Amino acid sequence: MVLVTNRAAELLRATLVKAGPEPGQTLRLVATPEGRFGLRLDEERKGDQVVKAAGEKILVMSPDAAEALSGAVIDTRDTDEGPKLAIRG
Numbered sequence: 486m487v488l489v490t491n492r493a494a495e496l497l498r499a500t501l502v503k504a505g506p507e508p509g510q511t512l513r514l515v516a517t518p519e520g521r522f523g524l525r526l527d528e529e530r531k532g533d534q535v536v537k538a539a540g541e542k543i544l545v546m547s548p549d550a551a552e553a554l555s556g557a558v559i560d561t562r563d564t565d566e567g568p569k570l571a572i573r574g
Contacts, residue, residue, distance in 0.1 A: 486551070487534065488557070489536050489543075489559045493560050496568055500512065501543055504526055512525070512543060513546065515550065522572060533547060533551075534548070534551040
């Protein structure tokens, strides 16, 4: 299971609001061809791991992504442009 810190959950929630999702959409964690991870708007699919904060769905990921990140922690790191998501572990 992937863990999300409170600070990362706040950043994900703010990112979701800023993205202006359609009803039923949330953020999806996806793998890029370069082996990194990114976010995009999408709907929850059967088998997805769902991350909620304060009872609100803020992130979904496929079973494959969840398995690849098993035991990882999604946190934030401070940059000159402000906080960014970071995956540890």
